[in-house]
Each structure stands twice: as C-alpha cells, then as structure tokens.
Amino acid sequence: MEKFIRKEGLVAPLDRANVDTDAIIPKQFLKSIKRTGFGPNLFDEWRYLDRGEPDADNSGRPLNRDFVLNRQRFIGATVLLARENFGCGSSREHAPWALLQFGIQTIIAPSFADIFYNNSLKNGLLLIKLDAKIVDQLFRETEANEGYRLAIDLEQQSVTTPGGETFKFDIDPHRKHCMLNGLDDIGLTLGHADEIRAFETKHKTAQPWLFA
Amino acid sequence: MAGKTLYDKLWDSHLVRSEADGTALIYIDRHLVHEVTSPQAYEGLKLAGRKVWRTDSVVATADHNTPTRNWDKGLDGITDKVSRLQVETLDKNIKEFKAKVYFPFLDKRQGIVHVIGPENGATLPGMTVVCGDSHTSTHGAFGALAFGIGTSEVEHVLATQCMVMKKYRNMNVAVEGELGLGVTAKDIALAVIGKIGTAGGTGYAIEFTGSAIRGLSMEGRMTLCNMAIEAGARTGMVAVDDKTIEYCKGRMFSPTGALWGQAAAYWRTLVSDPDAKFDAVVTLRAEDIVPQVTWGTSPEMVTTVDGRVPDPAQETNPVKREGYARALQYMDLKPNTPISEIRIDKVFIGACTNSRIEDIRAAAQVVKGRKVADNVKLAMVVPGSGLVKAQAEQEGLDKVFLEAGFEWREPGCSMCLGMNEDQLSPGERCASTSNRNFEGRQGPGGRTHLVSPAMAAAAAVAGHFVDVRELS
Ligand code: SF4
Numbered sequence: 001m002e003k004f005i006r007k008e009g010l011v012a013p014l015d016r017a018n019v020d021t022d023a024i025i026p027k028q029f030l031k032s033i034k035r036t037g038f039g040p041n042l043f044d045e046w047r048y049l050d051r052g053e054p055d056a057d058n059s060g061r062p063l064n065r066d067f068v069l070n071r072q073r074f075i076g077a078t079v080l081l082a083r084e085n086f087g088c089g090s091s092r093e094h095a096p097w098a099l100l101q102f103g104i105q106t107i108i109a110p111s112f113a114d115i116f117y118n119n120s121l122k123n124g125l126l127l128i129k130l131d132a133k134i135v136d137q138l139f140r141e142t143e144a145n146e147g148y149r150l151a152i153d154l155e156q157q158s159v160t161t162p163g164g165e166t167f168k169f170d171i172d173p174h175r176k177h178c179m180l181n182g183l184d185d186i187g188l189t190l191g192h193a194d195e196i197r198a199f200e201t202k203h204k205t206a207q208p209w210l211f212a
Numbered sequence: 213m214a215g216k217t218l219y220d221k222l223w224d225s226h227l228v229r230s231e232a233d234g235t236a237l238i239y240i241d242r243h244l245v246h247e248v249t250s251p252q253a254y255e256g257l258k259l260a261g262r263k264v265w266r267t268d269s270v271v272a273t274a275d276h277n278t279p280t281r282n283w284d285k286g287l288d289g290i291t292d293k294v295s296r297l298q299v300e301t302l303d304k305n306i307k308e309f310k311a312k313v314y315f316p317f318l319d320k321r322q323g324i325v326h327v328i329g330p331e332n333g334a335t336l337p338g339m340t341v342v343c344g345d346s347h348t349s350t351h352g353a354f355g356a357l358a359f360g361i362g363t364s365e366v367e368h369v370l371a372t373q374c375m376v377m378k379k380y381r382n383m384n385v386a387v388e389g390e391l392g393l394g395v396t397a398k399d400i401a402l403a404v405i406g407k408i409g410t411a412g413g414t415g416y417a418i419e420f421t422g423s424a425i426r427g428l429s430m431e432g433r434m435t436l437c438n439m440a441i442e443a444g445a446r447t448g449m450v451a452v453d454d455k456t457i458e459y460c461k462g463r464m465f466s467p468t469g470a471l472w473g474q475a476a477a478y479w480r481t482l483v484s485d486p487d488a489k490f491d492a493v494v495t496l497r498a499e500d501i502v503p504q505v506t507w508g509t510s511p512e513m514v515t516t517v518d519g520r521v522p523d524p525a526q527e528t529n530p531v532k533r534e535g536y537a538r539a540l541q542y543m544d545l546k547p548n549t550p551i552s553e554i555r556i557d558k559v560f561i562g563a564c565t566n567s568r569i570e571d572i573r574a575a576a577q578v579v580k581g582r583k584v585a586d587n588v589k590l591a592m593v594v595p596g597s598g599l600v601k602a603q604a605e606q607e608g609l610d611k612v613f614l615e616a617g618f619e620w621r622e623p624g625c626s627m628c629l630g631m632n633e634d635q636l637s638p639g640e641r642c643a644s645t646s647n648r649n650f651e652g653r654q655g656p657g658g659r660t661h662l663v664s665p666a667m668a669a670a671a672a673v674a675g676h677f678v679d680v681r682e683l684s
Contacts, residue, residue: 185368186371186372192228209467209474211268
C-alpha cells in the first residue's frame, strides 16, 4: 500500500447522507476476479444513465451530467466531502478499492460506517472525521470557490483550507503508523519476517517431513 | 498444571509470536488453493510486488466452477464465461506463482479441494492447514489444525506463511457407544448440530472424542469435521490413532523411509492429555442417534427419519417460531408431516461432506439391484475426485448406479452450491449429501434436505425419505 504523509488536492462535494457500499460499487461487479478495474464503476448507478455490467466497456456509456463527479469543475478530485454514515451496508472491500482506483485519496465526513472505515484505512484510503459544522463549512466553501483544494497532513493530523484555516482530526495511532509507512497487515507481519524465518528453521528441525 | 488438549498442542507448536492482547502469528504448513477465492489474493501480491513466502506449501486445484459432464470438450465444456475465466485465471496464477502441486481441471487427480488434500497425503497429522473455503475444517480429522479463511487472509498467508489470530476456547464433543447399523458420521454431525445449534460452537475449537468417534473410519471423521463449521466452529478435529497413521501411509506426499518412522512417532503424541481441561463439554450416546434428515433452511433444523416436521405453533421462543414458519414456507412443508412422506425430485450424492470412496460404497450398497423411483427426475453421483472416481469404477460401483438409473458424473463441487450448471430448479426438492441447506444454495428456489449417502440412496429408490435400516 502507498504511503500517505501529506497530500493536497481538488475537493468534490457529495452531498448525501448514508451512502452505502452498494451505491459505491453495485453487486454485479463483485463477480470480477480482479481487485483492480473498479474505478470506472464507482457510484455506477449515479454516474451513468444505463446499467453497468462487469467487464463491459464504459467509455461510450451515457453519463449523468448532474452527478457531482461528472461536473467539469470537479474532474480530477482526490478529496471527497461527504455526509453522515458514509460507507454503510455490506462489508465488500471492493468499495475502498473502487474509490482509490477512481482517484479518491481522502474522504472527509462527520461519520463513517465501521467496517468501511477499517477496510479503507487498511487499503490506504484516508477517512477523516470532522465535526458536522466544519464539514458544513467545507461544503459551502467548495461550492463557492471553483478549484477549491485542501491540504491533508496525516503526520500533523490536519486539514488546511486555501484560506489557511487548519482543522485537526483524530486517528488511531496504530492505523496512522501503518498509513504513514505504507504498511498493510501483510506489511506488518512481514515486519516480523526474521521471527517467522527463525520459527521456520526450528519447525523444519522438529518436523522435517513437512518440508520434504 | 493441567495437561494440554490436542488444540493446545497444535497451537503451541505453530506459534511464531504473540502480543500482550493475545493476538498471535500462527505458522501455516499447508495452503490449499482453488479458483474462487484466490484471484484477488494473487492480484494483490502482484500489485504490491510481493512473492509467495513458501511455494511448496501451496496445493491447488479447480473444483467449484468445473463442469461434471462434457470433459471431452476441454475448457469449452465450461459454458459460463465468468466460470471459465476463474478456472483459467487459476491456471495462470499457479504458473506464475508456483505451487508444490497443481491438479488442474481435467487432471486425473483433480477434485474437491478437501478431498484431494488428504487422499494425496498433502494433509498430514500435526499440520496447520488453511484454504479460502469454510469447510477446511474437514482436515482436522487427521489431528491437524485446519480452518477456512477469506480472500485477504489468503493473500496474507501466501505472502507471510502466517495467520494473524487469537486462540479459541476448547470444546469436547464426546460421542460414546456404538452406532447402530445404517447410522453414519453424517448422522452424528447433524445430531450434534441439532443439539448445540449452528452457533453452538462459535468461539471454540471442537475436538470430537469418544468410542463412537474412534470407531469411525478416516472418511467418517472427515465428514464429521467438515460439518464443525456448520456448528459454528471454525475448526474441528479428531485425535491421531492407528487409523490415522494407516490412512496416511503410502500417499503421494506422505513421508517415506526414516522420515516416516519419525513422523509417525510424533503424530502419536497428537492426542489430548488425559488431564486436559475443556471449556465446554457436550456428550451424546451413539445408541441414541438414528438417521437424520433436515427439514428447514439451516442445518440445525433437523430431525430423525422417523420424526415429523415440527409445528411452529408449538415453539415457545418467538424468534425460533418465526424462523421455523419462514423455513416451512420456503420448503413448502406442512407442520407435523411425517418425514417419510416427503417426496423428492432430485438426489445429489457428492460434496466435500460425502463424496469419498466409503460414501459411494455405502450408497451403492443400498442402490444395488434397485431402481430410481419414477418421481425422481434426476439422481446423480459426483465423486469427490478423479481418484475416488477411478477407485469406484474399479470396484464396478459406477455400473451399480447406472443400472439403477443414476447419472455418474465427473468430480467437483457440483450441485453442492450450483456454481456450475448442476442446479435445482425453483421449487425442486432434493435429498442431498452436502452440508448446507440454505435458501437457494443448490439453485434459486431449490429445497435441500441434508442426509447421509445411504439415506440419499434410499430416498432415490423410494421416491421419498425412508429409513435406510428398513430397506436393508
Ligand atoms: S463441495 Fe460444497 S462445501 Fe465443499 S468445498 Fe465445494 S462448494 Fe464448498
């Protein structure tokens, strides 16, 4: 997983509460054998006017021009502003995959669903919980200013607006450590590679037939 | 100090490290891989630029999507594009990432992952065994610590050879006495689940003990451990004895020569100490167990073949009452119907629960000289592996089934979950030797009754459920 230290990027406002993982990536895309290629189908039912199918070509599909991520001024956004309980519903890990593969690196909302929160951080997608009033303010500023960008500093745990206003956020120290260093669970376990190797040597002596 | 359970011993001998909160790294000896839960794991490795830690721990096969007919057409016999792609993707991944051995689609040793592991000696006593499939508990029959894992965990084991986990508590399910004629391991499994419920084993590692368990063959022990997950336990196991060691002798990957002696001596220590302490104990008398038939949509909705479909109105627990009523509606059954009056449309003998040679022999014995009843549209036998199929054919069992009107198919998961074209049509009722009777499991709208192979065979010839003990 990619390291997340400091990033700054264009903000897109998704003004809906309780966005569920089925909306983020509809179930027909779970048949895929891949863990990539979900980006074009992120928010499929909202982004397009027709129904998406796995492995289909999405380039010629009719777009819903009103959907925020299709609006010209938000093309290329890497920060998503959202409302309460973002990511509720099924536990599919495809939801953070789709968001990341679309290009979203950070989501700011007043609250997130639990499993989605964990899945996202494990995959390197930073979710920032800010007070509903602050989120409100960010929504207003984003709509009012074309090209509105936010600077996200994970090390400092801060979000800074173009006007220089800074908001602090909380994050579990363990998860922060993993994201800063680009460590996923596998990365963490591999941090104990020497111990695993030492165990393996001992195990091989005790039960050599397992390695024959 | 109290002695150790078998589970304690297996845990301790694979513990790489543990944290203060009990989170541990457990070393994995055998990783069984199949086409459905591995593609994203391999892709994850590729994306992260990681390697497989120990390729010789990986044993792979394609089983869930493979067809049970038209093998002469090769890959073209897989008509569903998505299924075919999964099978081909496994081919590609194993070629790229390597494995100790791969039994691809059409190979003569191909088969259900939980059947091929033991029969090739890829599952051995004392091992930790994982697979991206919940019925991995099957391998616990060898005194191994075996459990199913998810796709992220498959990737984790591929990359690190370890699992991150916390220790379970110990449960002893003791079955003492002697099983009656026609009563099998499947009936023990269903009787246990009927007694403790599908969540009864949650948070526990189950060890099956007692004279009735020691009396079971290795095949029977596998059937029993297979269904530990249906009792809520991620892992189930049976202590090593002479039968275990005898079974392992001479298999493809079993140790030989001096190593064999060393291994067998170690394996004999894989039993719970006499003074070991279990956190929970469940006891059953073998003599009380009679052939079982499920009537509902969860394995705990089970009764005896001489019993009746329950009446939800008699159930005092409101949640259960509601669940019973919903299940009866889905199954299209009336309260108090005698089980033996339930007529069936299809019969499926197969799945990792009951597709080994002993299962096929048991079914053949019932079928021999009889005919499939007129109301049964399809009765099929799907051997668990190419080796099982070949053995059965050598014994002439295929003829017994064919003469009775059964279909004799190629190995695979088949109608256990209907990922290939072997499915129930809406409303069809099936006597099945598989392990799950969930709504739609064998096909949308399909109705599944779980039974032993002998009971499925008996139902096939009678056209309805019947006590196999009365047939013979
Ligand atoms: S036979 Fe059924 S339960 Fe067993 S591995 Fe295949 S699908 Fe799963």
